[in-house]
Amino acid sequence: MTALIALTTRLRLARLALVVPAELTGTEAADFAAAGADLIILSTGDRSVEEAAGEHAAARGRLFGLPALLAVDRTDVAAAAHADVVHLGRAPVRPGEARPHPYALVGGRLTGTPDLARLGGDGLDYGFVGPAIVDGAVGDEVAAAASALPPLALPAHPVWFAAGGITLDTITDVLAAGARRVTVSTAVFGAADPLAVTRSLADAVAAAWEADGGSAAYRLDAFA
Template sequence: MTPEPRTLEWRRDQLQRAQLYLCTDARLGTGDFVDFVDAAYRGGVDIIQLRDKHLDAGDELEYFDLLADAAHRHGRLFAANDRADVALLSGADVLHLGQRDLSDDDARRILPDDVLLGRSTHNRIQAQFAWGSAADYFCIGPVWPTPTKPGRAATGVEAVAQVAALHPDKPWFAIGGINVHTVRDVVAAGASRIVVVRAITQAEDPEASARALRAQLPQLPSAQRA
């Protein structure tokens, strides 16, 4: 079967349907990166972001080649974090940016127009700004304290509820400390999309863990999936 061309329209359609977003390192300690990302995609992960501060750019691009192959096999999205140059060279579908990273305009000066942009936000005001910006999606959090963001104050589920009350017309994800036990709380607060790390990266069975998380997410209204 010929892979779907990764046009802007295809990427946006995949993003609209996306509900489960995974951030992972290169799994240098276990050496099972390819098996892991394949299992995650099989379990229902829609987007995998490679984020590993221990890798030099050259090594990172080698792992992105592996991630890209997996994303193409499964017909899913893959993302780079922070660095527009890595996103460009890896052919990533998505570049995710923090509050202190490149502006949308600066990222667009480097990236092709068919690469999606995401933005981290940590309160309602930042979320509103991201909603009105050129970003294709945004995240709110960390909902709970997480070792992946040491020193970053948790927003609590209240921030999720505040964003949900805005009824943004672009995809948004709750992030930070979400696992199979806490996902029900962010769903109750109004989230239908989540970003996870340890809930899958530290699982004995990544595929089963992804399926368990996905099963607790509400079905998106057709208008959000269109």
């Protein structure tokens, strides 16, 4: 279990979320933190609760001392693993009921612009907004989120990640539309060199942060 301020700060500073397929072990998943993944979501797949909790423990041990956040995708696994982050996806579970401990963070997929209201307060601590790419162009939901909740504006807005269709070919357009956090999975795990693709995606988002005039003040505010 990690202190609330540390979890909140790490979430605010996160830039690249990675949804890891169940075929990878927890140790293998954790290795992507060194390539730039800030939020690593472990997929349970067909694992039992005990097996999934064990993979979470292995990943957490590998990540000890690193700032990356580690999430699981089911509430029963989160409870067994005492996870710090739970990713609900589209599951109809209230965030308050999903927290395995009082300081845990809960995130999920937002299905439309009105869903942005679920961020913050007693709702989700972070959300995935998308699809980010529709027919080769940036989707309306990402553009709407960037307008309504500028990611690096002060005071700090709730955290959201653009998700869906983001690749090395499309990430520039997503960032240009105002997103400052992205979620990937297929673009990484369908690549010949997943770690290299992760580094390239992380570098692209980092460059967008550095080019954003509000990023320095935002980083300081993240620790408030």
